[in-house]
Amino acid sequence: MRACAAGRSAARRTSPPGSGRPWGPCARQAPRVCSGSASGRRGRAAGSPYLPVSCHLPRFAGTGITAATMNDSTSEVPRGWWQRLTGGLKRTSSALGGALADLVSKRKLDAAMVEEIEEVLIRADLGVETAAGIAAAVGEGRYDKAISADEVKAVVAGEVEKILLPFxxxxxxxxxxxxxxxxxxxxxxxxxxxxxxxxxxxxxxxxxxxxxxxxxxxxxxxxxxxxxxxxxxxxxxxxxxxxxxxxxxxxxxxxxxxxxxxxxxxxxxxxxxxxxxxxxxxxxxxxxxxxxxxxxxxxxxxxxxxxxxxxxxxxxxxxxxxxxxxxxxxxxxxxxxxxxxxxxxxxxxxxxxxxxxxxxxxxxxxxxxxxxxxxxxxxxx
Missing domain, CATH: 3.40.50.300 (P-loop containing nucleotide triphosphate hydrolases)
Known part of the structure; x- marks a missing residue:
């Protein structure tokens, strides 16, 4: 079988897209297009549209993709997913949590505050219906009472989870x-x-x-x-x-x-x-x-x-x-x-x-x- 021609720009890459990890010896090889095939080998027949792969990652048995199995087994993950998730959503949680904390620290819960909470939730793009529902849940049984920021956050998290869980x-x-x-x-x-x-x-x-x-x-x-x-x-x-x-x-x-x-x-x-x-x-x-x-x-x-x-x-x-x-x-x-x-x-x-x-x-x-x-x-x- 004749030698394969190395791909153009792929050969110059030193790491996979979106990754800080270097290629291993196997993956460092550029994609190749072979001009012929030989018995017992995975060459590409002339004119075939796909590219052959001459080396493989280790394979492990599995039945599906879940949160527990998604982490790439070939990578060293510096932080757990929860840390990356909370860090990634920091801009949203800071804007939302900061505004809510500022509201509830001023006075006891009343109808006007519930409306203000609804407006904060709308600004976070939760949607009008969702914002109204969460604000109502915050107000339920809490009127004329002092309410903490943590208590409001817990209600918000619980209501959001109820909406998202079926999907x-x-x-x-x-x-x-x-x-x-x-x-x-x-x-x-x-x-x-x-x-x-x-x-x-x-x-x-x-x-x-x-x-x-x-x-x-x-x-x-x-x-x-x-x-x-x-x-x-x-x-x-x-x-x-x-x-x-x-x-x-x-x-x-x-x-x-x-x-x-x-x-x-x-x-x-x-x-x-x-x-x-x-x-x-x-x-x-x-x-x-x-x-x-x-x-x-x-x-x-x-x-x-x-x-x-x-x-x-x-x-x-x-x-x-x-x-x-x-x-x-x-x-x-x-x-x-x-x-x-x-x-x-x-x-x-x-x-x-x-x-x-x-x-x-x-x-x-x-x-x-x-x-x-x-x-x-x-x-x-």
Missing amino acids: AKPLEIGAAKPFAILVVGVNGSGKTTLIGKLASKFSAERRKVMLAAGDTFRAAAIDQLKIWGTRTGAKVVAREPGADAAGLAFDALTAAKAEGADVLIVDTAGRLQNRAELMDELHKIVRVMKKVDPEAPHAVLLVLDATVGQNALSQVEMFGKTAGVTGLVMTKLDGTARGGILVAIARKFKLPIHFIGVGEGVDDLAPFEAKDFARAIAGIE
């Missing part, structure tokens, strides 16, 4: 083979980091994973996905920049079926939800995948950037109509004081929330736990 669900891989996951969202929301993390965990569960570099508008996005493929042992279906994304998705799902892959994760270009032509292209990707498997995609994950605030509501609505969103991932909660938008989204759309992120690194993304989020947003250490 805190792990991402489950169904019986379909391959189980096709389509990842959608606007530019810069964190789709590639999510895909890399999922590929890592599925590979560790001894699942055969394939990735499709569907963001054909950006060469850098294709290179990033190739790097994740090399790191996780996943084959990557890729084309040249500018290629038809729907055609690539079709080829990827066809190849995944032929290869007996367990999971296919399809990346897509970031797009604004108010750009009709871009949303039409996304609908085309979904439609073309159904030609290979009428049930595909089996999961459509919408990655939301928390810093956009109320605009996230519009994103969920429009991406839901276009692509049939089945679950949510919210990232960059560390970059805003309005992390309560996730509560408003859950209450309005009632979609499963699979993961949240509080930073740029892969270790800052974890499965969503309603109680932890509620306590962190309320500022309960």
